[in-house]
Structure formats: C-alpha cells, structure tokens
Amino acid sequence: MSHLNVKAGGISLKEPGILASGILDENGYSMKRILLEGAGAAVTKSIGIDGRDGYNPPVVVETGSGILNAMGLPNPGIDNFSEEITLAMKAGKPVIGSIFASNANDFLKLAEKMSDYGVAAVELNLSCPHVKGFGTEVGSDPALVKEIVSTLKGSISIPVWAKLSPNVTDILSIANAASDSDAVVLINTVRGMAIDIYARSPILTNRYGGLSGSSIKPVGLRLVYEVRKELGLEIIGVGGISTWQDALEYIMAGSSAFQVGTALWSNGRKVFSEINQGLESYMKEFGVGNLMELRGVAIR
Amino acid sequence: MMQHVKILRKEIETPTVFSLYFHWDVKVEPGQFVMVWVPGYSEVPMSLSSTGKEKCLTVKMYGDTTKALNSLKEGDIIQLRGPYGKPFTRVKGKTLLVGGGSGMASMRPLINEESTGIVAARGQDELLFADDFSKGNAICVTEDGSRGIKGIITAGFENLDLKSFSMIYICGPERMLYAVFKMLHGKTENVEFSLERSMKCGIGLCDSCSVDGFQICKEGPTFSISEVEKMGEFGKTRLDRSGKRVFF
Ligand SMILES: Cc1cc2nc3c(=O)[nH]c(=O)nc-3n(C[C@H](O)[C@H](O)[C@H](O)COP(=O)(O)O)c2cc1C
Numbered sequence: 257m258s259h260l261n262v263k264a265g266g267i268s269l270k271e272p273g274i275l276a277s278g279i280l281d282e283n284g285y286s287m288k289r290i291l292l293e294g295a296g297a298a299v300t301k302s303i304g305i306d307g308r309d310g311y312n313p314p315v316v317v318e319t320g321s322g323i324l325n326a327m328g329l330p331n332p333g334i335d336n337f338s339e340e341i342t343l344a345m346k347a348g349k350p351v352i353g354s355i356f357a358s359n360a361n362d363f364l365k366l367a368e369k370m371s372d373y374g375v376a377a378v379e380l381n382l383s384c385p386h387v388k389g390f391g392t393e394v395g396s397d398p399a400l401v402k403e404i405v406s407t408l409k410g411s412i413s414i415p416v417w418a419k420l421s422p423n424v425t426d427i428l429s430i431a432n433a434a435s436d437s438d439a440v441v442l443i444n445t446v447r448g449m450a451i452d453i454y455a456r457s458p459i460l461t462n463r464y465g466g467l468s469g470s471s472i473k474p475v476g477l478r479l480v481y482e483v484r485k486e487l488g489l490e491i492i493g494v495g496g497i498s499t500w501q502d503a504l505e506y507i508m509a510g511s512s513a514f515q516v517g518t519a520l521w522s523n524g525r526k527v528f529s530e531i532n533q534g535l536e537s538y539m540k541e542f543g544v545g546n547l548m549e550l551r552g553v554a555i556r
Numbered sequence: 557m558m559q560h561v562k563i564l565r566k567e568i569e570t571p572t573v574f575s576l577y578f579h580w581d582v583k584v585e586p587g588q589f590v591m592v593w594v595p596g597y598s599e600v601p602m603s604l605s606s607t608g609k610e611k612c613l614t615v616k617m618y619g620d621t622t623k624a625l626n627s628l629k630e631g632d633i634i635q636l637r638g639p640y641g642k643p644f645t646r647v648k649g650k651t652l653l654v655g656g657g658s659g660m661a662s663m664r665p666l667i668n669e670e671s672t673g674i675v676a677a678r679g680q681d682e683l684l685f686a687d688d689f690s691k692g693n694a695i696c697v698t699e700d701g702s703r704g705i706k707g708i709i710t711a712g713f714e715n716l717d718l719k720s721f722s723m724i725y726i727c728g729p730e731r732m733l734y735a736v737f738k739m740l741h742g743k744t745e746n747v748e749f750s751l752e753r754s755m756k757c758g759i760g761l762c763d764s765c766s767v768d769g770f771q772i773c774k775e776g777p778t779f780s781i782s783e784v785e786k787m788g789e790f791g792k793t794r795l796d797r798s799g800k801r802v803f804f
C-alpha cells in the first residue's frame with residue numbers, strides 16, 4: 257500500500273485515514289485494534305486537566321442519517337491517560353493527543369504532558385459544541401485561538417493541529433487565527449437537537465448536542481474547500497466520511513488526510529480497510545501515483 | 557431510533573427485582589439487549605427476559621433510573637432503543653444456564669425441558685427464575701445457605717458432567733464470570749459468556765464498554781470462551797465513567 261502514504265500536518269502516515277477524536281479512543285486497546293485494522297493514525301478522546309464523568313445518558317441519538325451526541329467530554333484527566341497512549345502506540349502507528357482547556361496556559365500544560373507520553377502531534381479541541389467554557393466557546397474567539405496556537409507553537413516541538421467548529425459565522429477569521437498551526441482539522445459536529453414526542457422532551461440529557469455522520473458531509477466539504485481556497489492552509493478533513501468516495505471528495509476539496517468517526521458505528525471497524533482498498537483501486541484505474549496529486553484538484 | 561411500548565403488566569420476582577411485560581413487534585433473540593430511557597432520569601442497558609411475541613424486561617433496582625421504572629404501571633409507556641448486540645448461539649440438546657444475581661434474566665428465554673440451571677444469589681429471596689426450570693433441574697447456590705448449596709456460584713458445578721452439555725451459557729457480574737472462566741478453562745469449549753460493562757451509547761461509539769478493543773455493545777455482549785480467553789482486560793481492569801483505568 258505504499259502509494260497511500262501521505263504527509264499531513266507534520267507527520268507521516270502509511271494510510272491517510274485517521275480515527276477521529278471521541279470515537280473508540282478512550283481505551284488504549286480499542287485504539288490499538290483500530291490502528292492494526294487499517295487506520296493510519298488515531299486521535300485520542302479529548303483530555304483535560306481534571307477528570308470528568310461526562311453527562312448522564314442519553315448521550316447519543318440515532319437520527320436516521322447520523323448521530324447526535326452530547327457526551328460531555330468524559331475523560332480521566334491528563335495524569336491518568338499515559339497508559340492508554342502507551343497501549344495504543346504498540347500498534348506502531350502515530351497517536352495524536354486531543355486536548356481541551358479554556359486558556360493558553362492549560363492547553364500548554366496538557367500539550368507538554370501529551371508530548372512526554374509520546375504522541376506524534378497534539379490536536380486542540382477548539383470546537384466541542386456542548387460543554388460550557390470549553391470547545392466552541394474558546395474556538396469562536398479569534399484572539400484567544402491565536403494566543404493558544406502561538407503559545408504552543410513557541411513551546412513544544414511536536415506538530416500542533418487546531419480542530420475548528422462549523423458553528424461559527426466566519427470560518428475564515430478563525431482559520432486565519434489558527435494559521436500558525438501545522439494543520440487545521442475541519443469539522444467538529446454541527447449543533448442540533450432531537451425531541452421525543454411521547455416524553456415531550458429533548459432526548460439528550462444535555463438537550464443540545466452535536467450532529468455527525470453522513471448528514472454533515474456537505475457542511476464539512478464546503479468548509480474545507482473554502483478554507484483551502486481562500487487561505488491555502490494545510491487541512492485534515494472530517495465529517496460524514498464512510499466510504500472511499502467520501503474520502504476522495506474531501507481530498508479533492510483540499511484535505512491532506514482525513515478522519516473518520518461516526519462510520520465506526522454505521523460501517524464497523526472495517527471501514528478503514530475498505531476505504532484503503534477503494535482508494536487504491538481508484539488510483540490504479542486513473543493512474544494516480546500518490547494521493548497528494550489529487551489534493552485540492554476540485555477547487556475552482 | 558427511540559421506540560415506544562405500552563406496559564401490559566408488571567410482576568414482582570424478588571424483593572428487589574420486577575418484570576415489565578409489553579408487546580413490541582420487533583425480532584429479538586436471547587442475549588440481545590435494549591437501552592431503556594426514563595425521561596428525567598438516565599438511560600440504562602437491559603437484556604430481554606422474554607423474546608417471543610410478548611417481550612419482557614426484568615429489572616433489578618439499584619439506582620434512581622431503575623427505581624423510577626419500578627413506579628411505572630400497566631398502560632404507561634417505556635421508551636427504548638434496540639435491540640442491540642450479538643445473541644447467544646442456539647444449540648440442540650442439553651444446555652447449562654448459569655446466572656448470578658439478575659444475570660438469569662437474559663437467559664430465561666433459553667430455558668426448556670433440556671436445560672439445567674445453576675442459579676446463584678445472596679439468599680433464597682433473591683434467587684431469580686429458579687422455578688422456571690423443570691422440576692429438579694435447578695441447582696440453587698446461596699451465600700447464606702438459605703436454599704440449596706451454601707457457597708458461591710462455582711460450587712454449583714460439582715457433580716456435573718460438563719461434557720454432557722451442548723452449550724454452557726453464563727451471565728453475571730464480571731468478577732463472577734472470571735471465577736467461572738478460570739474453573740472451566742481447558743475443560744470444555746462449548747461455553748458462552750454474556751459480559752457486562754457500563755454502557756453509555758450502546759452502539760459502538762463511546763468506548764465505555766470496550767474490552768480488549770471489542771465493543772461489548774456491538775460485538776458482544778455474548779462471547780465464546782475462546783474469545784474471552786484472549787482478552788487481557790477480562791476480569792482484570794476496566795475504565796470507570798470518566799475513562800480512568802481501574803482494577804476489579
Ligand atoms: C460520540 C462522539 C464523541 C465525540 N467526541 C469528540 C471529542 O472528544 N473531541 C473532539 O474533538 N471531537 C469529538 N467528536 C467529533 C468527531 O471527532 C468528528 O469531528 C465528528 O463526529 C464528525 O466526523 P464523523 O461524521 O466522521 O463522525 C465526537 C463525535 C462523536 C460522534
């Protein structure tokens with residue numbers, strides 16, 4: 257599979273598909289299995305300074321063409337996470353540490369710990385849509401995003417990825433604020449909700465959640481395309497990818513690699529190996545030597 | 557998708573366990589489970605203790621949500637989603653059903669004339685479905701000795717010819733499963749365990765139920781003894797609600 261090799265966001269990947277943050281990546285054994293079954297890298301669950309239990313279930317709703325979730329950033333706290341990274345790294349592939357905080361100082365502390373644990377890069381969660389004081393609340397303030405990214409870039413040696421939210425009015429000003437990062441990751445989930453007509457109540461305990469899966473692919477594609485076209489940044493695309501065709505759309509819109517989350521539910525862990533096979537046969541059929549030849553080719 | 561069923565009747569099984577019966581026009585096989593939501597409380601995984609046209613949830617009261625379920629009555633609506641998970645493998649011939657605590661609930665649909673049960677509980681009040689087996693086919697084990705053998709579940713296996721069963725099914729808390737696993741390991745291959753771990757999503761996304769990279773909610777909850785044997789985490793460590801690794 258040598259021609260699926262890509263360099264993205266400052267790291268080398270044997271396969272271009274990356275496990276997205278928050279899906280089957282809290283337990284090191286799960287990440288290891290997914291890596292061994294065809295993912296090129298895995299992003300961990302978003303980890304903060306202190307542990308959190310997350311919200312009470314229901315934390316997910318199946319919407320028919322996607323998933324609505326409000327997990328509430330459950331995580332064991334950075335000091336309790338090193339073992340999971342060590343376990344995942346046994347697969348011999350890059351592990352990327354996702355972190356969340358509300359200020360530059362805490363982001364730096366988390367990034368330094370992740371770096372000590374051996375991750376290949378850190379991904380800043382500037383985009384979780386459903387927890388007060390974190391995620392989008394931080395990531396929709398361009399000045400704060402700029403401060404966080406430059407603080408980290410000035411202090412740690414591993415690559416820094418900034419994961420941005422689609423729930424903002426002006427993506428270009430936020431992406432621009434994050435332009436010192438090694439890659440922007442687009443997109444996190446789209447804010448939404450679901451109501452049960454018998455209970456006459458929102459289903460999610462948190463009421464609001466984030467939509468993922470096939471329904472959001474057009475939203476993600478548009479944001480990747482726009483940011484690549486207008487700013488020329490390095491991008492990792494994510495949102496609604498479940499087939500090799502979806503992955504190619506993201507590459508042609510300007511992504512250097514892509515992440516897959518919700519399709520682990522709809523397609524199972526085999527989704528990564530299926531995408532790899534599909535990409536290879538497409539490349540063979542059209543004489544494409546390396547996937548990067550296709551990056552951004554759809555941009556007009 | 558969230559589904560809605562109407563309670564037909566409620567039955568009291570033990571001082572802490574009750575059953576809710578309902579019609580639900582969906583195919584469910586023994587070993588599968590549903591996520592039951594009580595609005596205003598939480599959502600909990602529950603196996604079905606009856607899988608024919610009439611379905612049944614057998615509930616052990618242990619927290620706010622299960623207590624709230626206990627206050628439901630005939631005609632009330634239950635919100636649930638599923639069925640999820642991999643069912644038990646069905647076999648012909650003699651079977652042994654081993655259940656500790658409320659573990660017997662998921663195996664009740666497997667009870668027939670050819671099945672023997674090892675039913676374990678703290679005391680006789682809490683033995684679940686022991687009387688659903690044909691006369692003389694239930695071996696009861698109680699910690700206080702109030703009925704049957706005094707001891708823990710493994711004591712129920714004495715005097716049984718393991719090879720005479722086409723399949724041995726086991727359900728209960730992981731510590732108990734682990735004790736049974738150690739005892740059966742190397743003696744017989746036809747064994748299936750139904751694993752229990754905390755579940756948040758029920759659909760293979762959140763990782764809270766995973767053991768050795770397998771999602772119990774999707775690839776389980778039933779696993780063969782040869783699969784369980786390869787699981788380094790089984791009976792040893794698990795993640796708590798926050799994702800922190802803890803020992804059993
Ligand atoms: C259950 C669930 C949990 C998630 N948790 C996180 C998280 O902790 N951090 C994060 O940056 N993104 C999280 N996400 C967002 C995903 O990483 C991804 O950006 C989004 O789901 C879109 O991709 P998909 O359609 O392939 O799932 C989560 C998504 C889901 C469905």
Ligand code: FES
Binds near residue numbers: 754755764773
């Ligand atoms: S309960 Fe979420 S993965 Fe099994």
